[in-house]
Amino acid sequence: MLKVLGKIGLLAPAFAVGAAWLVVLRMKDVPVPLLVAYGLLLAGAVVGLLWPGVFGRPATRRRVPAYLGVLAGLGTLGLYLAVVYYVTDLPVLLALAAVACLVWAAAAFLRGRRAAGGREARSTRRAFLSGGAGLVLGALGVLSVDRVERQRREVLARGEQERRAAVRAPGARRRIDDGAVRVFPIHTGDTIVTYGQFYGGLDGWEGLNGYLRTLVDKAQIAVPVFAYLIDHPRHGLLLVDSGVNWEQAHDHDGYYNHNQMVSRLLTQRDEYRLTPDQDLRVRLARLGYDAREITTVFLTHVHDDHAGGLRGLPQATVVLDRRDWEHGTVYPYSFDLVKDNLSFPAFDSGAFGPFPAAQDHFGDGSLVLLPTPGHSPGHMCVLLRLDSGSVLFMGDTLYTLPHLATDQVRQMTIGGVDTTRQLEAARRIQSLLAADPATVPLFAHDNTRYQSGLVASAFAHGTPGEEGVRELRRYMESVLTPGWRLRPGHTPHFVPPPSGADLGRVEFR
Structure with a gap:
């Protein structure tokens, strides 16, 4: 038994x-x-x-x-x-094969010592052949280490060449320096996600069940990843989030092999797509700025599609909620160059509208940090005062404009108390937007016309002006009712990919 x-x-x-x-x-x-x-x-x-x-x-x-x-x-x-x-596995595989051969040789040798006659001779030959193969494989493993490192350097060098060529391409802008507060949306590539992860929060995509479905569900779409540059006349060059970097998109396995094999196993090689001109440093240069001038990055949360660009900003101070750093960081490699430059807000500036706690970062009301936990333990939103109104950087509290209709459109949530906190944060955001018609939301992953058309146009030169703010609010009102319900024609639907394609798309109807 x-x-x-x-x-x-x-x-x-x-x-x-x-x-x-x-x-x-x-x-x-x-x-x-x-x-x-x-x-x-x-x-x-x-x-x-x-x-x-x-x-x-x-x-x-x-x-x-x-x-x-x-x-x-x-x-x-x-x-x-x-x-x-992945190529870095080659030395390990050769070493394992060498050990297996040597173990086999030892076993054959011991069998030969106990055998007699012809069997002893055969076992001895096998032992020598296996042992020789083990030594050869071990030597190849040692030699392959340098070749693997050289190949990785070549990959990174190619990325650097592409980045420099993109910076030199025609069409770059001159920096505008007229004392105005400017905001520039920066499209740092796309991330591939399942449709349910993005829009299925009311259809069972929640908690562990939702996470497991993201691993196996192949109804996938591409959504943009946005960071936002702030050119502030008093506080210098600031950034909200940093997007993804070239290595994540083009050397994915190498990037996620810095921590542990599990990181590479549980991520997809094609989860990010980024062209050379979408590299954060390239986008900054083509707007007339230098990445080395960025003094502060406000990180809405530590997820890697928001933190990858930190690899190109080693001089910046990174402001993020301490709870996110201590309990939400999965891939710390993105933070290796800035981990000594972290700043954690205390959220001790008192209430701000519907938010019971906030942080007036500069002490002059120009930029306020608002805790919105739920999507991650210490997620936060960022409110910035412009000359013509305010912008609210949403991070991933809500993915798109239609997600403001939280009872009709919802992304995947963690479940339990985290889902409750995220919905509470969404309600506070609704109240904040309703109370101030001169505040407009800016999203990190909006794949709707709001981002590609309205936001891109209003912030093309960094300053939307009062008319630009009003136009954005008018469009919001054409999508959402005062009770935060979707108007007809704005409900998302998944459209499967055509034959031979791997990604579907989203229609709003």
Whole structure:
């Protein structure tokens, strides 16, 4: 009885690890039929090793599990090399192969010592062949380290060349210096997300269930990633969020291999798309600014599509909520160059409208930080005073303008108390916007006409003016009722991709 219970105890974790591995492979776009066949092979190998009697006669009880195990091992290696392998794995794989050969050689040598006659000679030959192969593989592993590092340097050098070429391309602007507060939306590429993650918060995309669905659901769309440059006559050059960087988009596995293999396994290689002219440093240069002039980055939260650009801003002070830094940081590599330049607001400036706590960052009312936890432990929004009104940088509290209709359109939420906090923050934002008709929201991922048409036009030169603010508010009122309901024609719907394409799109109707 104890033996059976022990085998069951081994079976459960083996199946759990196998299921996790199948989820990773599905996330990497391995076809479902192939996964089913591979999963059955894994299950057969595990069951055969624990209960060989299921395969009938004694002659088959050893052979079938061995064959299934070999096939499962080869399948695992093949799938790993096809969809997970990254060049930095080469030295590790060669080292593992070398160790396996040396272990095999030692085992063959010991068998030969116990054998007699011809068997001893055969075992000795196998030991020498296996040992020689192990030494060769070990030497190749050592030599490959330098080659791998050289290849990564070449990848980064190519990115630098593309960035410089984009900076020199015709059409750059001259910096405007007339004493006005200016805001420039900066499109730093796109992120690929599932439609449900972006719009399915009212359809079961919540908590752990929602996260698991993001791993396997292939109804995907591309949404923009925006950072915002603030040119302030009194406080210098500021940035709200920093978007993604070139490495995240073009050397994804290398970027996420700095922490641990799990980071690379649980992210998708094509989750970011960024052209050379969308690089944050390029966009700043083409607006007439230098990234080295940025003094402060206000980080709405620590998620990597908002923090990746910090790699190009080592001199900046990064202002973020301490709760996010201590409890929400998943990929600290993005912060390596600024981790000594962090500043945590105390939110001790008193209430601000519907918000019970706020931080008047400069002490003159020009920029106010508002805690909006929920999407992350210490998410915050940023309110900036302009000459013609105010802008509210939303971060990811709400993804798009239609998301202000929180009872009709909702993104995936963490669940439990975090969902409650995020909805409370959204209600406070609604109250703030309703109380001040000269305040307009600016989003980090808006994929609607509000961002691509209205915001792009109003802030083309950094200063929307009073008429620009009124135009943005008029458009808001054409999308949303005073009760924060969507008007007809503005409800999002997923449109599947055409044959041969991998991404769907969103229609509003």
